[in-house]
Amino acid sequence: MPIRTRTATLTEKTPTPTRTQSACNSLRRIADELGANARMPSFLELRENLKVSVVTLNKALERLEGQQVLYRRHGVGIFVSQEVSRKTVALMCNPIFFTAAEVSPFWHILVEQVRASVSREGHRLLFQFTTDPSNGDHNGIALQMEVMEAVKAGRIHGVLGIGISEGISIWLKAHGVPVIAFAGYSNYQDHEHYAVSFDNSQLVTVGVPLLVEKGCQRIGIWTAFGYHLGAEDTGEKDALVARFEAVLAESRLPFHPELVWEARHLPILPDGRRVETFWEQGYRTANAVLDGPQEQHPDAIICNSELMVQGALIAMEKRGMRLREDMEVVGHANIGSRILSPWEDDIVRVANDPAEMARVMLLQLEARMRGESPEPRHRMLIPKIFP
Template sequence: MTLDRPIRETKLQSSCLQLTQIVKRLGPGAKLPTVRELSEILPASVATINNALHELEARSLIVRKHGVGIFVASHLPHHRIALICRPDFFRAIGSSPFWGLLLEQAQRYATAEQEELTFYFSESRQEAGTLTNTQQQEISSGQFHGIISIGLDACDAEWIRTQSLPFVAFAGPGSYTVGFDNEELLRLGHEALLPFGARIVVLESEHNDLSKQQSGYLWGRTLLARPHSEWPEGIISRDDMLTLGLIGAFHEQGIPLDGPIRIATHANAGSPALLGWEEQLVRLEVSPTAIIMCLFEVLQALMRGETPPVSSQKISICTVYGAKWKEKDSSKS
């Protein structure tokens, strides 16, 4: 049975990453500053630093000697990791900036952890199985200690499983998976929109042959062509690129985003997709950093021979209200 556990980027995770960078910079056997000194360097509370050091000790990165100090382990783990991506997500017309952000965060995290990361793009084709023969040969030859996949199909995922390698997937099947919590997105969207009325609809992509932006635009035009009495009070959009198309339809018809129909939309922290419109929306934000940290943490646990507590991890969502939304809400009350 697949279990879900919500994950969000926390101060502890941030402190773990920063401490890992310090450990790798100092090198094997070096003595670290005291807990209090580390709390001033990062900065973070003493409790957070202690918890982060406990995590690093569990990962065999440091050794704590009572009454003596904290030391970098004499041997630091080093792995070769393959990150395999389906190219459609990155190269298609109208593709989301999110995917580029995800790769940037992956490279940043791997550098901080001193893991050797090799990027692969599978082939772009409709039939099942998109890994090239060369990619399969390099993976099966034992060059890698673990695999992260983004968007691979079930056929490729099953082949990777046969290689008996630690394997974690995002936006596709895998031995262990990380994904969005879609149920939480809908729940948070409803919570944000209900004060403005009970008629709420969900915007999803309905045209597989179109980009998400085009699909959102056509959906919006169809909606706005109805009599005003049939308009909903709120729209929950599952994808920021759908929202971008929807905004185009609203703008074309002269409908303000803080007007008769409110929008709560999926968004990616740090993405420019909704640049210029954020203040008029409720953004249900997912952090690319949190996704990458979760993928690497699960993979690193597997590479240490550990079994993660759950097979499916869900990234939690943060509700961010635009300033104009708040202004309209306060004037309404």
């Protein structure tokens, strides 16, 4: 699901393209238009058309030869390489999603789907974790030095970013590299970045009416909290609860604040630990709710985390509760994950599709690499409902 956390500080100024960079961009556009194996205009014609010096044009041609965009045959001419249509796409991931105390299967599934999509389109894939921007290296840009050099040399043509900072995105754009982001640090929509997200409000806009049809009257909502993501992992959760209250009103059902349970407010454990894993947040939330008076129990819950749903369902099972009879559950899920497979027939799953995310991100990136500006800049994907 999309998460907002802190934005890294960008300390490197946006560079002005050099004459060589501008010439490279113009030559690449000509090569893309002509296609593989085509003969480029002559050296003299290129000089005249681009209004550059012999030195600048030679530098640009050498750089594009190194990138396998063009090649020169002495005494014959300049030609477009067969590799011109084959791009190098970097998949840049924030390691926090892959190294936390508990890792959702979604992230690994998404990475594999991106690999498959990039391979199908004939592009090269470079996989890269971002680094810690607080270490003071690389002018505050959280990337390995060799990756930064590859960007500056034009060897990376586009980036699919998973949880990358706004600072990285701005730096890449300043070097002419288009970026499509998911699960980013910042509100990409407000800053006119290109991004793809899941519309997780469907949990309540679809979930509440489904539960009303089943005759539910006391509907609660439980939300997970990612301590490893920082305190700003609250904006989307607060918006979801606000939307939940609005949809209840539209369905002519009362909003019961006591049925809203947010894992960030769970009490500290006896040993002083916070309840950090989503699985345990679900387990402890379910027990806390069900330990209360029977008349205060919900008859249905909506939960925004697949792992939290799993923990809650295990707690309910241990109490002998019967799903769809004693409790209705609408839960977030991910297609391809088996986390909720034991309960597939007993709950409503609102499932995000990592394969669709990978496909749409790459389609957007390919358009950007062609110099297009697809709209909308922020694509929202609708989850699939498994009632």
